[in-house]
Amino acid sequence: MSTPLNPEFKPEVIEAGRLLFAQNCEFQRGVLKLEDMPDASFAEVTFAGRSNVGKSSLINALTGRKTLARVSVTPGRTQEINFFDLGHRLMLADLPGYGFAQAPKDKVAAWTDFIKLYLKGRPTLRRAMVLIDSRHGLKEVDREIMDLMDDSAVNYQVIMTKADKVKPEALAAARAAIGQELKEHVAAHPDILVTSAADGFGIAEVRAALSELALPE
Numbered sequence: 001m002s003t004p005l006n007p008e009f010k011p012e013v014i015e016a017g018r019l020l021f022a023q024n025c026e027f028q029r030g031v032l033k034l035e036d037m038p039d040a041s042f043a044e045v046t047f048a049g050r051s052n053v054g055k056s057s058l059i060n061a062l063t064g065r066k067t068l069a070r071v072s073v074t075p076g077r078t079q080e081i082n083f084f085d086l087g088h089r090l091m092l093a094d095l096p097g098y099g100f101a102q103a104p105k106d107k108v109a110a111w112t113d114f115i116k117l118y119l120k121g122r123p124t125l126r127r128a129m130v131l132i133d134s135r136h137g138l139k140e141v142d143r144e145i146m147d148l149m150d151d152s153a154v155n156y157q158v159i160m161t162k163a164d165k166v167k168p169e170a171l172a173a174a175r176a177a178i179g180q181e182l183k184e185h186v187a188a189h190p191d192i193l194v195t196s197a198a199d200g201f202g203i204a205e206v207r208a209a210l211s212e213l214a215l216p217e
Helices: 011-021 055-063 105-121 140-152 168-182 203-211
Strands: 025-031 044-049 081-086 090-094 125-133 156-161
Touching: 011 203, 044 055, 055 081, 055 090, 055 156, 055 203, 105 140, 125 140, 156 168
Parallel strands: 044 090, 044 125, 125 156
Antiparallel strands: 025 081, 081 090
């Protein structure tokens, strides 16, 4: 892996990201209904991705907590949005994994409606981070969620996960292919972040990117 895979950040922004994620991060609640959402009182970033793409592992790596987010998807919790308060400066929202083949169609439809209402109804939502498995690239379910965010006018940014499992040439090619496709999406952020929660690659850059969205100290 080579550093140029990720956008460059000034040293002071990297340090701001480190300091942001050095603060206490606490689980707030798991939400199944809009009326149970925590107060939208400060900046919020949401994480979306296919089931088993590595959302929980990434959140744990960002916060330096091994068990803050549950790595395994447990039955009965797949429809929840889990909220984490990072130092009262940034709310992290972990969306349920999408594209889970065993989910009944009515559950998928209900999840989609719920997420649409969430995306359109959170005034403090600054950005959605859409996680893509580096080994597989964009799948149709990823394109559907990207279309949903385009329609909801929610700015989103792609984070490629599990980069340690892909050879450098294939990783660069996958990144280029995703970047080309993102040009067709009106709400997509142009910069792609490449990460590996296993070895820490790209974690500093994600922290830096999120620090630019958080409330100032």
